Amino acid sequence: MKHLALIATLATGALLLYGTKDFPAWGDPQAPASTYLSPHYIEDAVEETHVPNIVTAVLGDYRGYDTMFETVVIYCAGMAVVSVLSRKREEE
Amino acid sequence: MIWQLDLMILTLVVVCALVTINIKDLLGASVVFGIYSFLMCLLWAEMGAVDVAFTEATVGAGVSTIFFISAILRTTRRSKD
Amino acid sequence: MRDIYEHSAGEDLIIKTSVRLLVPFIQLFGLYVIVHGHYSPGGGFQGGVILGAAFILLALAYDMKTSQEYMTIRVNALFTNLGAAIFIGVGAVSAIFGGLFLDYAALNKLIPLGPIEWHSFGIFLVEVGVGFTVMSIMVLLYWNLSSSGTLDEGL
Numbered sequence: 001m002k003h004l005a006l007i008a009t010l011a012t013g014a015l016l017l018y019g020t021k022d023f024p025a026w027g028d029p030q031a032p033a034s035t036y037l038s039p040h041y042i043e044d045a046v047e048e049t050h051v052p053n054i055v056t057a058v059l060g061d062y063r064g065y066d067t068m069f070e071t072v073v074i075y076c077a078g079m080a081v082v083s084v085l086s087r088k089r090e091e092e
Numbered sequence: 093m094i095w096q097l098d099l100m101i102l103t104l105v106v107v108c109a110l111v112t113i114n115i116k117d118l119l120g121a122s123v124v125f126g127i128y129s130f131l132m133c134l135l136w137a138e139m140g141a142v143d144v145a146f147t148e149a150t151v152g153a154g155v156s157t158i159f160f161i162s163a164i165l166r167t168t169r170r171s172k173d
Numbered sequence: 174m175r176d177i178y179e180h181s182a183g184e185d186l187i188i189k190t191s192v193r194l195l196v197p198f199i200q201l202f203g204l205y206v207i208v209h210g211h212y213s214p215g216g217g218f219q220g221g222v223i224l225g226a227a228f229i230l231l232a233l234a235y236d237m238k239t240s241q242e243y244m245t246i247r248v249n250a251l252f253t254n255l256g257a258a259i260f261i262g263v264g265a266v267s268a269i270f271g272g273l274f275l276d277y278a279a280l281n282k283l284i285p286l287g288p289i290e291w292h293s294f295g296i297f298l299v300e301v302g303v304g305f306t307v308m309s310i311m312v313l314l315y316w317n318l319s320s321s322g323t324l325d326e327g328l
Contacts, residue, residue, distance in 0.1 A: 075257050
């Protein structure tokens, strides 16, 4: 069973490494992600939001839903831990 | 990107990941996992993603290690398998 | 295993004094990271984690009661809900005043600062909300994990 798991892991890793061959190179200006949307952010973010840090502008404004649900996920994690673990001292 | 530095950090990341899986002592595993997070932070910073590196350094290497250790102190330190 | 935390380990004069000196500077750095997120790397999430880590450090060096003197459980619950309410409230108010949800330019009808300045200020409000929630959730997670849910004595 252990050998089967090892073979499955190695095959999946080889497939994933083979899949990265089709990825665009790191920082490639002709990549699809950096030809459609990134130029708009880079050129217009400071004019549209007056925030020099583009990452903050994208996270807080253009992708506000993303940050909002990230906060909600953190909130839900806290509530889940409290509802699972919380108890009074007398009940021991 | 300096490829020598990149290769060194990536090798250390793989070594830290293997050690984290294989070590029997859970306290040691969480400390090595903190080292893994910090190496990933260095990798992000080297690629120019400073915000992600900041998040990784604060959450991954800082707070989650404390959470792991406080959870281990309430349960057991030895891994069963 | 039990005797590690029965006699309070880490009750050391050097650790206590250095933590007491360090905590205000850590909190100041956390506030700087939140507020200066417009111009440098950082933002609500990272600054909130740093602010929470200051309280966790206080609870590690002293005990849990000391950290609860600085941030009580009630204030912690208040900050948790206040942060989420700030974020969702800013989005909802901008939807009420005629824009889309989280379209901060619509808040210009409430206080006329100019739509672009409102974009900048709306991002700031949202980051403060994220910082509040993340700070108090981190402290709450540490309290619950290290005292196994009783919130009275921990590491």
